[in-house]
Amino acid sequence: MQSTSAAIDAGNPSYSVSTGETDFFGNDRIANSVIDAGAFESSSAAAGDEAATIDGIKSSTENYVTLQTGVSGLFSSIYAYEDNHFVYVYAEYSGTMPEYSVFVNTNSATGYQEVWTDKADYYVDGAQDLFNYYTGSGSWPFDPDNSVMTVKFIKTDSTVEGRIPKYALGIGETGTIGLGIEGYNSSWTSIGSIPVQDDPMVYLTLDGGSEAGSLSIDGIKSPVEGYTALVTGVTGNAFSSVYGFVDAEYIYVYADIANDSLREYDVYINTNSSTGEQYFWTDKSNYYIDGNYNQLSEYTGSGSWPFVESSNSTGIEFVMTPSAIEGKILKSLIGVGSSGTIGLGIEGHTKAWGSSLGGAPSNGNSMVYLSLAYSGSRAAGAGLEESSLPAEPTFMMYPNPVSENLNIVHEMKDSGPMKVSVIGLDGRLYFQKELELESGAYQHQIPVHNLPKGIVLVQVQTKEETITQKVIIR
Structure with missing residues (x-):
């Protein structure tokens, strides 16, 4: 949860914590005198900056910091943020851009001055996810490091988004790093950059980020993964x-x-x-x-x-x-x-x-x-359709990640209400619906294409049980 979240201390002030009760990440259910709204307490170590889903979308669960906007030319804006393991970069552009490179200055004076007044120590070939380091020799003084396998970038028709591992950049939890992105045509001739040529790079201040992590294959066993x-x-x-x-x-x-x-x-x-x-x-x-x-x-x-x-x-x-x-x-x-x-x-x-x-x-x-037993995955939607199933008792949510429709399969042991809620990691309620159901097995299909991209919590409540699980919406 961000330190500025409106959910902090916004819960019921008279709420009494049950013995052993924790928030979603297993931390104290009340950190201060009043419970926070939502599934997390603001003290939760894992509820900080959520790792970006590299999909070309700057979603509400990703804590991007604006580095520069309103630029004329190929690129119009650039954003960035960090967690404990990665630096994340997002930029918006217009037109046709077959190739692009992301340059990083880790405050060394020995790097290569490409387009900006600052010198780059590293660059990433975005189309190839190829990490390169400055060597100081040759007309193009960079060599690839194929051992860096967790670089990941994606380009849409109007955005680029990606991540660079901190260990490869040799940076930690303090200091600043300079960033710049240059675009090229198919012949690798420059067609524009952000910042524009001869301006300084834009700088991101490092504060260590959080251990929130993500469900992505990134070589990190993060708290949101169920290992x-x-x-x-x-x-x-x-x-x-x-x-x-x-x-x-x-x-x-x-x-x-x-x-x-x-x-x-x-x-x-x-x-x-x-x-x-x-x-x-x-x-x-x-x-x-x-x-x-x-x-x-x-x-x-x-x-x-x-x-x-x-x-x-x-x-x-x-x-x-x-x-x-x-x-x-x-x-x-x-x-x-x-x-x-x-x-x-x-x-x-x-x-x-x-x-x-x-x-x-x-x-x-x-x-x-x-x-291989699987008890379900998570997601949510703007509508809810139901159909009775002659199935054995079960509970399942699938697929996960999901981009179009999430299926929820469950059994009602007795007739009564069922409530489905979709909650953001900041405690925001995106969706909620209640149904009155007879006993039996049911399948619900929920469209999710109009919900924010990223990780959400889905809570299914009946008289018998409450199940809260996580899902990635792409």
């Missing part, structure tokens, strides 16, 4: 721990790196078949993923290496930072749903698939197992 520890305390291997969680569509994996020599890694998956390859663990693998190239391979049972690359790896996304790897796997690619379990194991290697650095779990141990 469960599968194995920790592994020693003498490439990874010290593995975490996982699932939603309706994906399996998410996170692992802490424990060896500085790690350059390549594989994720092995056992879908409970006994016919896979026993490679590193006592369990047999039906699939493996080359994490560096997001390539899925399937077990074939033939040859010295009995795996073959899958023709479809869409839905596989992994990244690596100096301290962790994180990724997601589309369930349908490996033939699993929302029941049963899968085995997971991760092995690391030195550069160019040299020596094995071991894995997690350790060699000779069983894989770690993640339940």
Whole structure:
């Protein structure tokens, strides 16, 4: 929650906290003398700057600071903010811009003076998500750093938005950084910039941001992600721990790196078949993923290496930072749903698939197992349609993330009211509707296309229970 939020101390002044009651992130339910309105208290460590969803939209849940507006030319405005791990940049432009670069000055006097009076220490090729650092040699004194995998930018017809990891910039929680964006035609000839040529860069003051994080694949195990520890305390291997969680569509994996020599890694998956390859663990693998190239391979049972690359790896996304790897796997690619379990194991290697650095779990141990059971995801909408279902008792919200329609499947054990509420992370109520329902199973479809993009909370209340969950609206 922002320090200026109207929700602070705006709740019922006579509210009495029950024993053990907390806010949504597990912090004290009342920080001062009066409860805040909404799901968070202003003291919540995780309720600060929400990490940007890189979608080209400057949404209300993203705390962008205006750096410059009203500029004439290709770009009209530029905004930025930070959290503990990333610097986020957003800019608006008009016309045609096939290529663009984002330049960053970390207050070094040795960088390259490109368009502005300030010298750039780094630049990002936005179309390629390619991070480059200043070398001081050659006519174009920058070299790419392909190890920086968590840079992410997107360009729409009128905006660009992206993130740059702080560790790659060598910055922390204090100081300032200069920013500038230059656009090019298809021949890489400059067609404009913000700030305009010969003006100083615009500067963002760093204050450390927050640990709020996001649900994106960014190499950060943030508080808003539902990771469960599968194995920790592994020693003498490439990874010290593995975490996982699932939603309706994906399996998410996170692992802490424990060896500085790690350059390549594989994720092995056992879908409970006994016919896979026993490679590193006592369990047999039906699939493996080359994490560096997001390539899925399937077990074939033939040859010295009995795996073959899958023709479809869409839905596989992994990244690596100096301290962790994180990724997601589309369930349908490996033939699993929302029941049963899968085995997971991760092995690391030195550069160019040299020596094995071991894995997690350790060699000779069983894989770690993640339940595929899924209790639902989150979202909301401006309308609510219902239909009775002859289904077994269940509760589910899907898909997540969602851009068009969210489905809520649930059972009413007894007749009575059901209320659906959609709440922003700042406590703002976006949507609420009540229905009187008979006992039975129901499915509701909620359109979300007209709601703000970003993370919201969806609360479903009946006489029997109250369920509050999070969802990304894209």
